[in-house]
Amino acid sequence: MRIFVDAATQGWQLLSSGALDVWSIVLVSLKVSGAATAISLLVGIPLGYALGTQRTIGRHVALVFANTGMGLPPVAVGLVVAMTLSRRGPLGELSLLYSQTAMVIAQLIIAIPVIIAVTAAAVSSVPRELRLQARSLGASRVHEMLLTLREARMGLFAAVAAGFGAIISEVGASQMVGGNLAGDTRVMTTAIVEFTRKGRYGEALALAVLLVSMVLAVNLLLTRVQTSAERFEGRAR
Amino acid sequence: MFARLSSPALKRATTLLLSLALASSLIGCSAKTTDSAAEDTAAQPSEVVLASTTSTQDSGLFDVLIPAFEKALPQYKVQVIAVGTGEALELGRNKDADVLLVHAKTDEEKFVADGFGTARKDVCYNDFVIVGPESDPSGVKSSADTTAAMKAIATGKAPFISRGDDSGTNKKELKLWGTSKVTTPTPETAKWYESTGQGMGETLKIASEKGGYTIADRATYLTMKDSLDLVIVREGDKGLLNQYGVIPVTGAKNAEGAQAFADWIVSADGQKVIGDFGVEKFGQQLFIPNAK
Numbered sequence: 001m002r003i004f005v006d007a008a009t010q011g012w013q014l015l016s017s018g019a020l021d022v023w024s025i026v027l028v029s030l031k032v033s034g035a036a037t038a039i040s041l042l043v044g045i046p047l048g049y050a051l052g053t054q055r056t057i058g059r060h061v062a063l064v065f066a067n068t069g070m071g072l073p074p075v076a077v078g079l080v081v082a083m084t085l086s087r088r089g090p091l092g093e094l095s096l097l098y099s100q101t102a103m104v105i106a107q108l109i110i111a112i113p114v115i116i117a118v119t120a121a122a123v124s125s126v127p128r129e130l131r132l133q134a135r136s137l138g139a140s141r142v143h144e145m146l147l148t149l150r151e152a153r154m155g156l157f158a159a160v161a162a163g164f165g166a167i168i169s170e171v172g173a174s175q176m177v178g179g180n181l182a183g184d185t186r187v188m189t190t191a192i193v194e195f196t197r198k199g200r201y202g203e204a205l206a207l208a209v210l211l212v213s214m215v216l217a218v219n220l221l222l223t224r225v226q227t228s229a230e231r232f233e234g235r236a237r
Numbered sequence: 238m239f240a241r242l243s244s245p246a247l248k249r250a251t252t253l254l255l256s257l258a259l260a261s262s263l264i265g266c267s268a269k270t271t272d273s274a275a276e277d278t279a280a281q282p283s284e285v286v287l288a289s290t291t292s293t294q295d296s297g298l299f300d301v302l303i304p305a306f307e308k309a310l311p312q313y314k315v316q317v318i319a320v321g322t323g324e325a326l327e328l329g330r331n332k333d334a335d336v337l338l339v340h341a342k343t344d345e346e347k348f349v350a351d352g353f354g355t356a357r358k359d360v361c362y363n364d365f366v367i368v369g370p371e372s373d374p375s376g377v378k379s380s381a382d383t384t385a386a387m388k389a390i391a392t393g394k395a396p397f398i399s400r401g402d403d404s405g406t407n408k409k410e411l412k413l414w415g416t417s418k419v420t421t422p423t424p425e426t427a428k429w430y431e432s433t434g435q436g437m438g439e440t441l442k443i444a445s446e447k448g449g450y451t452i453a454d455r456a457t458y459l460t461m462k463d464s465l466d467l468v469i470v471r472e473g474d475k476g477l478l479n480q481y482g483v484i485p486v487t488g489a490k491n492a493e494g495a496q497a498f499a500d501w502i503v504s505a506d507g508q509k510v511i512g513d514f515g516v517e518k519f520g521q522q523l524f525i526p527n528a529k
Contacts, residue, residue: 179443180434181431181443194435198402199324199327199333
């Protein structure tokens, strides 16, 4: 147990004395994963809406793809993105490998299927009658979509939390396409791996605690929003 | 269509399938334990933990050295932990490794003087090379000596990729900045300076991708040359020499195995394996044996 006590004390000392430069690492994590989450919401929510509301055969096929995408190993995504962006790869001209942009791209590919699948599930639980009624009252298609999304907003919050949670904790692809460059592409997950490999458990533990706290905070916020909405609306459905 | 998924027939079939899968995995487990039980009755080679550098690993030396050692002394089995020299020394201090093979002579001698190692012996040496893009944007190829080369990199636009991991290579790089009278760059103070915190292989890859310079041991560079877009821009200077040493850890878990490894690697047999490495493939020795 001593290893934990030693690491915890050392980690706390490093954090409080400011000796450990965590904040640039945390900022890069938030910047990269934040950007990826934002873009995947912009892409994923409309697609998820389409998937959740259409009643075609193609929908089932698309849903299978979305769910498979959710189960896609992030490290496989990292490999393909690394190969694509490498100098000898098809997009080598862009010199994107080992940059924050590359990390955002990889994280997008990981998060979008999650957003699509969760949004589709949320949207399909909105009663079809509601949408038909809106249309019959003169709502445009866009208006109908916004209305449905508003009704399904609990599920959408879950989508955000799920998408963000998936990529902020991701380490394999982030390492492969980011390269863990200090001050540039070093994020919490890759930094934890680096410190652990070097036996510097104090630093590693400090970052791990921060990472878990972040994920916890996001989920607490989500639960808070969901339960307060339940209390407000009553579980009439 | 999805309503049919909850039919009783499908539920039964799923239960049957899952039970079969579970049963076969359990059978697989028990089969394994009977095998290892049989193994235990025979002599088990004792494990020797060797902490060494990523350069010896990435160059491929261990792929021939370790099997040769295990063939000569089959009572031992070597477990290699490849980290930077700094971390390897730390592993030695914590007795997480039995024997070290690293390349930072000053630090190694201090390690032994502080009582963490029993003795230090020369094993072999190779040299470092400065590598960079073929186009050589910072004009390193035309520099007069190492100092001029480092200054050219510092003032040039192209990035320099550092190991940044307290390894022997990293220590050599920092020494070179010092002797060249260039203020030691850090990622915060110098936009062109990147620090990977990783091994030689990864650092070379990153340098290749970013069209930048780095310092590598010749062996790892040659091994990876074909997959990189880097050429040697500076070599042969005295300051680029790289000496490896072997140190058995004091009070190691497998002190006997550690000493056996150290003795073998400086013996005629061990030295021959080192000397032969790379000759066939690259036409030159990658590590030059120099045990006394």
